[in-house]
Amino acid sequence: MRFSWSRVGTWLVAFVVGAVYGVAGTVAQAYQLGWFPLGLVLAVIGVVALLVAVRLLTGDRWAALAAGLGVMIATLVFSGAGPGGSVVVPQAPEGQFNPGIVWTIIVPLAATIVIAWPESLPRMAPAAAVASRDVD
Numbered sequence: 001m002r003f004s005w006s007r008v009g010t011w012l013v014a015f016v017v018g019a020v021y022g023v024a025g026t027v028a029q030a031y032q033l034g035w036f037p038l039g040l041v042l043a044v045i046g047v048v049a050l051l052v053a054v055r056l057l058t059g060d061r062w063a064a065l066a067a068g069l070g071v072m073i074a075t076l077v078f079s080g081a082g083p084g085g086s087v088v089v090p091q092a093p094e095g096q097f098n099p100g101i102v103w104t105i106i107v108p109l110a111a112t113i114v115i116a117w118p119e120s121l122p123r124m125a126p127a128a129a130v131a132s133r134d135v136d
Contacts, residue, residue, distance in 0.1 A: 011066040014054050018070025021050050022107070025071070026078045027088060029103040040099040044106050047071055051114040061115050068111030075107055 025047055031039030050071075055064040079089045079100065092098035 007060070007062070010058055010060065010063050014058070014063045014066040015070040017054075018050065018067035019074040020070075021047055021067075022071035022074025023078055025103065025107075026075050029099050030089065032099075037097065037099045037102075040103060043103060044110070047107060048110045048114070051111055055114050055117070064111070064115050068108070068115065071107050072111065075104060079104065 025043035028039040029037075029043045031037075051064055051067055054067045055061070058064070081087050089100035089103075092100070
């Protein structure tokens, strides 16, 4: 692996896009439609899709790592209390479902899975080739 400014640029763009998704997901994850945590589901789908897309489009684990770090850092920064005391991710009452905790756990887990996924999977022989071998 050689140094390349284009790769560094890709990592920076991936980090910034990940941070944008992290902010959006952190804000949206608390939205519930009745009992269903719609915001959490959409935020998780969006972040997983982003990480998979970055990994597949760039073919680079480091770009996916940069996007994952962007999401995680944005989640960390925006999960705390603001300077005026406002809280973006409120604590749920005891005994109730807390989407903020799930969001905080799923983001690094999804990033780890996408980054650790193998470069290529072993290919299976086409069914026609297997069938022709069985006939011989």
